[in-house]
Amino acid sequence: MGRYVIRRLLQMIPVFFGATLLIFLMVNVMGDPIAGLCGDRKCDPATAAQLKKEFGLDKPVWQQYVTYMGNVFTGDFGTAFNGQKVTELMSTAFPLTIRLTLVAIVFEIVIGITLGVVTGLRRGRPIDTVVLILTLVVIAIPTFVTGLLLQLFLGVEWGIMKPSVSSEAPVNELIVPGLVLASVSLAYVTRLTRTSIAENRRADYVRTAIAKGLPRRRVIIRHLLRNSLIPVVTFIGTDIGALMGGAIVTERIFNIHGVGFQLYQGILRQSTQTVVGFVTVLVLVFLVANLIVDLLYAVLDPRIRYA
């Protein structure tokens, strides 16, 4: 097990460098970022040259990358164009997005798995059909439509909530945005759980458990659900990274100044430092989440062993 973890951690190194290099090149291809800083007029050449020097944009790209990565390992992610340290941006953006992601994940787990179990046990019954249709609708409607509609009805028409999240973003304000962010994944979790449960319900070990006379509750949770969760856990694990990076739409609608907002601003302003910095952290989150998922397999199914 220990060796497996170490090997996985080592594998992360090339993935990490590859991903950051790709992002670095992509942002660089977009052209000269300084030109956008002066509005609809041309920057005066002396100031532009000075700014390029300050942000290290006057050097060849490979050299910029090497310097940048060197700085990253000392914890220096550079400075965004508005003069703020990227680490400062991160320290305000990541807590918000992590909170939002957690709310979304909780919804996925609680509602998604519950609905999945309920429908999986009652395949073909009315409740199953209703949930299937509902999830189909949720998957079919883009997140921004759900978001804007909820905002309009709950926020403006009925006045149940504030349409935008305040800058402190307490958890109670994040519930609706979290639900919107989770909606599509939630539908997938429901469907995955349902299929998995329905399949395993006819498995020998379930029949054995029932034959032993175990209470129904214990059969479902300890035997049936535990074995059916592996694909679901895989999905939720990879979804953590996707939710954090993909919160851009939800964050825009509900005015949450999280990772999505900072990335969007960074891309618009072509601020290499901001974009690469945030993506680097997201890549790490993704890698760690994947590792945790793989390790969870062994917990769920002891037959899975890591050499």
Add this chain to the structure above:
Amino acid sequence: MRGATHAKWAACAVTVALVATACGGGGDSGGGGDGSGIVGSSWGDPQNPLEPANTNEVQGGKVLDMLFRGLMRYDPKTGEAKNMVAEKIDTKDSQNFTVKIKKGWKFSNGEAVTAKSFVDAWNYGAHLKNNQKNAYFFGYIEGYEDVHPEKGDAKADTLSGLKVVDDTTFTVKLTQKFSTWPKTLGYPAFAPLPKAFYADHDAWLAKPVGNGPYTVDSYAKGSKMSLRKWEGYKGPDKARNGGVDLKVYTDNNTAYTDLMAGNLDLVDDVPASQLKNAKSDLGDRYINTPAGIIQTLAFPFYDSKWSKPGMEKVRQGLSMAINRDQITETIFQQTRTPATDWTSPVLGKDGGYKAGLCGDACKYDAAKAKKLVEDGGGIPGGTLKITYNADTGSHKEWVDAVCNSINNSLGQDKACVANPVGTFADFRSQASQQKLDGAWRAGWQMDYPLIQNFLQPLYYTDAPSNDGKWSDKKFDDLVDKANAETDTAKAVSTFQDAEKVLAEQMAVIPLWYQNGSAGYSDRVSDVALNQFSVPVYNEIKVS
């Protein structure tokens, strides 16, 4: 039924969730009609650090307008430059100026505003090593090339044209005659700075200190700035409210939604998609007033295809092929006004705006347009490519509409095509490095309400914003002559003569003047936008 119980639980969870958010809702504003109420206003994250000489966009400018008062200030209604901190600015030859400032002005940290506060701030703004994006504003002052050379390091630390005489007097020497120069001093770049700015720059940026009617109470970068009325402010334009909370929005649609829900008092940029509803949603509380912004189509004169003789006919033809009335009506919901000159209505008649100066060339006439384009030898390459940035504003819609209008007028499917570019920065870098080979969307937001500002930086030979590299001796001569003119009325009419050269040559096609649009809640009153489409915050009353 077990399943049903589960479903019930899920339903309950959602209900609880919704109720919980309800508890978080509700108003947060206090204050009555006694001038202590706080105005909640939408804001965008400023692009550059908040320093007077480093702020060149509306969002940062908004804050500077509350924090600082310069020598001059533009009347929010008429746009006229009036003395603020300046007692008087004298000149005998339009080149050497003596500035006398009023006594008794203070920064909110108690420091007195002296002649040195201005001179030091200007020297700081002009110096190359400080990377100030508005440094070129000091370019008319003698000694600028030494502190801000085009290449290499600065040769001097201070502008030789600035001299402090005593606590309340300083002199300025310009490199050329510029009679309307004092009127440019209302621009935020010319604001005075306290000693604290240089002593601890980072601390100042975290909480700027100025001499205006407001002080910064708290500033959470990227999300919120709370400004409060400064009781010690001695100027004539004291704040009539207790303060302003500027809240950064990720999307102006959300800001508009917040206004509708009663969580915000003022949105100074109504999103394009809501313009249709704004009037019915807000009634009298919707503002749509002219701002000093003009949008144009620019051409690459560095490309011989576009600069050869006869091409002015093609450009005039293209201008006549655009149905400005229809586009401003249907796409912009009348938040743009068809342009008939190269300035802006906010200048007023005396300031140099002259409706109809463009003449027939700015009137829609499909038949004439087709003939002119053919007479001029046709569009180079057969197709006009209009480049724009697709990331901000609603440029796609109008560029498509302009192209449709041109195609219909000329009777060709491919006479005009749109060419989107991903980001504003990329678009600007292509335009400013002369990489575009067709037309592109251009625009100009005035720095100060002067006709000079609409012409010289854009069309003078090798001027900083002359991206198309248009050049005309007659135009340059007229601008020089106008700048040397001491009589304002004569200066303005000479500038208009220069503008007529633009009309003859159709250096750029004027499209429309842009309005500022804003909406406000019924909690506030006396809301107005100035010529820069920035709300006049200090006048706003909270009921």
